[in-house]
Amino acid sequence: MSDLRDFVADLMEQQGAAVDTLEPDGLEVIAPDAVRAAFGWPELARLGFGAQLPPAAQRVGLEGDWLERFETVLGGHGRRAERQIDIPQTPVLTDPERVLRQALDLPNAVWRFQGQQTVWTRLVLIAFRTTAVSDEKRENILWMGFNTGSGAAIGEALTRLYVTPDSASSWRAPDPAVREAASPAWDAATLEARVRPALDAAVEAELAPFLNAMRRRLARDHTRLHCYHDDLRRESMRRLRGLEGTSGAKAESDRQRERARIAAIEREYGAKLDDLRHNYALRVTVDWIQTLEAFVPVQRLAVLVRRRKGERLIHLDWHPIARRAEPPVCDWGPGSSVTRLVCDQRLHLTEAGGQDPCPGCSRPFCRACHPAACPRCGKAVVAGVERLN
Ligand SMILES: [Zn+2]
Ligand SMILES: [Zn+2]
Numbered sequence: 001m002s003d004l005r006d007f008v009a010d011l012m013e014q015q016g017a018a019v020d021t022l023e024p025d026g027l028e029v030i031a032p033d034a035v036r037a038a039f040g041w042p043e044l045a046r047l048g049f050g051a052q053l054p055p056a057a058q059r060v061g062l063e064g065d066w067l068e069r070f071e072t073v074l075g076g077h078g079r080r081a082e083r084q085i086d087i088p089q090t091p092v093l094t095d096p097e098r099v100l101r102q103a104l105d106l107p108n109a110v111w112r113f114q115g116q117q118t119v120w121t122r123l124v125l126i127a128f129r130t131t132a133v134s135d136e137k138r139e140n141i142l143w144m145g146f147n148t149g150s151g152a153a154i155g156e157a158l159t160r161l162y163v164t165p166d167s168a169s170s171w172r173a174p175d176p177a178v179r180e181a182a183s184p185a186w187d188a189a190t191l192e193a194r195v196r197p198a199l200d201a202a203v204e205a206e207l208a209p210f211l212n213a214m215r216r217r218l219a220r221d222h223t224r225l226h227c228y229h230d231d232l233r234r235e236s237m238r239r240l241r242g243l244e245g246t247s248g249a250k251a252e253s254d255r256q257r258e259r260a261r262i263a264a265i266e267r268e269y270g271a272k273l274d275d276l277r278h279n280y281a282l283r284v285t286v287d288w289i290q291t292l293e294a295f296v297p298v299q300r301l302a303v304l305v306r307r308r309k310g311e312r313l314i315h316l317d318w319h320p321i322a323r324r325a326e327p328p329v330c331d332w333g334p335g336s337s338v339t340r341l342v343c344d345q346r347l348h349l350t351e352a353g354g355q356d357p358c359p360g361c362s363r364p365f366c367r368a369c370h371p372a373a374c375p376r377c378g379k380a381v382v383a384g385v386e387r388l389n
Helices: 002-014 033-039 066-074 096-103 155-163 176-181 188-242 249-280
Strands: 018-022 026-030 044-048 080-086 110-133 137-147 170-172 283-307 310-319
Touching: 002 018, 002 026, 002 066, 018 044, 033 066, 096 110, 096 283, 096 310, 110 155, 110 176, 110 188, 137 155, 137 188, 137 283, 155 283, 188 249, 188 283
Parallel strands: 080 283
Antiparallel strands: 018 026, 026 044, 080 170, 110 137, 110 283, 283 310
């Protein structure tokens, strides 16, 4: 639990508290009034973090409401941060075309390498907390990253690498000159246009195992419920058939009783199904928690893309810290693979599905050119991602 002790010690010192260590695994804190009020501490608070508490110490742990109270003290601090990552030297690629052959797959276009340049670029790395609640609860942290210089979504592996840097590269506040040299920040509208579809896809992928497990439990409960009520109903039907052909007041009242029982079984089954629906109703919330802007050196490869008579210059960055290229820019779809189809009109690069035939008129069209509907028959485009409501 020493990580938590270090965190609390740092947090308290930032808040202007005097902090001393106590053994075993404890802290002695003289905190300012506001902090003491938030935590309900005396003037001299003795805190314990381990299995064994120092004498007269109060226990602090991840359980209970401690994390929420720390959040109160932290407020919005740490939600946005900027870092510059330095490496001793950015290597120039000796065979950039080989890198491009692995990083770029254009089945319906050709490309030509135009040149490479060492530049600073600005990455936007954003963290979201996803919470899914149905009959069970699942929480997770999702990171996604974009390169504002090349326009690419840099993918999970690169994003993870930049948010958990190793000791080989140095992290520090960005130099004004580096910030100036790097690509400009995206405005809110651009960021939203990029983040929203990527987030939908990421949330769906992240929830898929949870949803599948939930669907299995739902199917199991449904089957069990059905079998139970079906057995009861069959039993009543069998008795009803046994009464066929008999007459008299007793037989008639038996028949009525069985019919009433069958109706009651059906009602109960309907009510139980409603309960099931209610128990398994899924609620997903996604909250933004942190944005990190990282200024990093990259090797920028200029590539000319040709499709029929059209040409388009794109940039694809090679990240020396990861020794790998980012995925190519993608004008439609999350773009996590290296394959892109190129559209005829404006040479958009899209995922394969972005040039699919229209489900209405069967003619292919570019979803980046026409995001809302088919230009020929007007059939609305349904988002590639199943909406989770
Ligand atoms: Zn159509
Ligand atoms: Zn297009």
